[in-house]
Amino acid sequence: MPDRRLYRPTRAEISLAAIKRNLERVAAVAAPARVLFVVKADAYGHGAVPISLYCQENRLCRSFGVACLEEALELRAAGVKLPLLVLGSLYPFNSFIEAIKNDLTVTISSLDAARQVLEAARLAGKKASCHIKVETGMNRIGARRPSAVKIFQALSGQAGVSVEGVYTHLSSAGADPEYTAQQLDYFRETLSEFGRGGARDLVRHAANSWAAVHLPGSRWDLVRTGLAAYGCMDGFEPALSLKSRVVFIKNVREGASVSYDRSFRAAAPMKIATVPLGYGDGYLRALSGKAEMLVGGRRCRVLGNVTMDMVMLDVTAVERVSVGDEVVAIGRQGAETVAAAGLAELAGTIPYEITTLLTRRVPRIHS
Numbered sequence: 001m002p003d004r005r006l007y008r009p010t011r012a013e014i015s016l017a018a019i020k021r022n023l024e025r026v027a028a029v030a031a032p033a034r035v036l037f038v039v040k041a042d043a044y045g046h047g048a049v050p051i052s053l054y055c056q057e058n059r060l061c062r063s064f065g066v067a068c069l070e071e072a073l074e075l076r077a078a079g080v081k082l083p084l085l086v087l088g089s090l091y092p093f094n095s096f097i098e099a100i101k102n103d104l105t106v107t108i109s110s111l112d113a114a115r116q117v118l119e120a121a122r123l124a125g126k127k128a129s130c131h132i133k134v135e136t137g138m139n140r141i142g143a144r145r146p147s148a149v150k151i152f153q154a155l156s157g158q159a160g161v162s163v164e165g166v167y168t169h170l171s172s173a174g175a176d177p178e179y180t181a182q183q184l185d186y187f188r189e190t191l192s193e194f195g196r197g198g199a200r201d202l203v204r205h206a207a208n209s210w211a212a213v214h215l216p217g218s219r220w221d222l223v224r225t226g227l228a229a230y231g232c233m234d235g236f237e238p239a240l241s242l243k244s245r246v247v248f249i250k251n252v253r254e255g256a257s258v259s260y261d262r263s264f265r266a267a268a269p270m271k272i273a274t275v276p277l278g279y280g281d282g283y284l285r286a287l288s289g290k291a292e293m294l295v296g297g298r299r300c301r302v303l304g305n306v307t308m309d310m311v312m313l314d315v316t317a318v319e320r321v322s323v324g325d326e327v328v329a330i331g332r333q334g335a336e337t338v339a340a341a342g343l344a345e346l347a348g349t350i351p352y353e354i355t356t357l358l359t360r361r362v363p364r365i366h367s
C-alpha cells in the first residue's frame with residue numbers, strides 16, 4: 001500500500017527529543033516525586049503509541065496516564081509494559097475485567113466501583129491494581145473524604161485487589177492559588193484519615209504540569225504531566241510543528257473577495273497563497289481572519305474564513321514566493337514562531353485543544 005504521507009504536504013512533525021528534554025525538566029524539578037506522563041487523547045494529538053514507546057525505551061517516566069480502556073489497550077498492544085493508569089471512571093463495570101487481564105491500573109471513585117472491581121478480579125482470576133480518586137473540588141469524578149476512607153477500608157487487605165495509589169485533580173492550579181490550597185488541604189487531611197501508616201504505603205499524587213513545576217506542596221510521590229511534556233506551557237519546548245506547503249498562488253485586484261461569504265475583501269492589489277490545511281485537519285475555523293502562518297520567514301495573515309481543506313494567506317510581502325514553499329502553521333521558521341498557545345488565545349480556547357483537535361488526516365511524523 002502506498003504511504004499516504006507521500007502525497008499532501010500537510011503534516012505534524014513531533015520532536016521526540018523535545019519531549020525528552022521537557023520530561024527531564026519536569027522530573028528534575030519534581031524530584032523525588034516520579035513522573036506519570038499523561039498520553040490520553042492520542043498524547044494530546046501528538047501520537048500516543050510512538051511517544052509512549054520512546055519514553056519507555058528511554059526511561060523518561062515511571063508510568064503513563066490514559067483516559068479510557070481503549071487508549072490503554074492500544075498502548076499495551078503496541079508493546080507498552082510500564083504501568084498504565086486509566087484516569088477515567090470505567091463503565092460499564094465489566095470493563096474492569098478487561099482492564100485487570102491487561103495489567104492496567106484502574107481509578108476507583110465510588111464504593112460501588114470498589115465492589116465491582118473486587119468482583120471483576122474474582123472473575124478475571126487475577127489481582128486488580130487500583131488508585132482511589134479523591135474529590136477535592138473539581139467535581140468531575142472522585143469520592144469525598146468519608147467515602148474515600150470507606151473505599152480504602154473496603155479494599156485494603158482484600159486478596160483480589162491491590163490499592164497502590166490515591167490521588168486527586170486540581171481544577172485551577174495556575175489560576176486560583178487559594179482554591180488550589182483548599183484542594184490540597186482537603187487531600188492532605190483525607191490521606192491522614194486513611195489511618196496510621198495507611199496512605200504512606202500508597203503512591204500519592206495531585207499535581208498536573210503547572211502544579212508540578214510551580215507548587216512544591218502538590219507533589220507528593222508522583223506528578224501527572226501532560227502539557228509541559230508537550231511543551232505547550234511557558235518555559236518548555238514545543239514538541240509539535242504543523243507544516244504544509246503553498247499549493248497555489250494568485251494575484252488579486254483591489255476589491256476582490258476571498259473565501260466563503262466574501263469574508264475578506266482586498267483593500268489593494270495583493271498576492272495570495274493557498275495552503276492545504278483547514279478545519280478538516282483541526283485547524284480551527286475560529287482562527288479565520290486572525291491567525292498567521294509563516295512563509296519565507298514572514299508572518300502571513302489568514303485571509304477570510306478557514307475552509308474545510310484550505311486556507312488563503314496574504315503573501316504580498318513575501319519576496320519570490322512559489323508553489324512548494326514551506327508554510328508553518330505552528331512552530332518556527334527563521335526568526336519567527338507561531339505557538340499553539342497564541343493560536344489558542346486567538347481562537348478563544350486553550351492550547352490543549354489546538355493540538356488535541358488535529359484530525360487523523362494530518363500525518364504525525366516523529367523524529
Ligand SMILES: Cc1ncc(COP(=O)(O)O)c(C=O)c1O
Binds near residue numbers: 208209210228
Ligand atoms: C486527571 C488528570 N491528571 C493530569 C492531567 C494532566 O494535566 P496537564 O496536561 O495540565 O499537565 C490531566 C489532564 O487533563 C488530567 O485529566
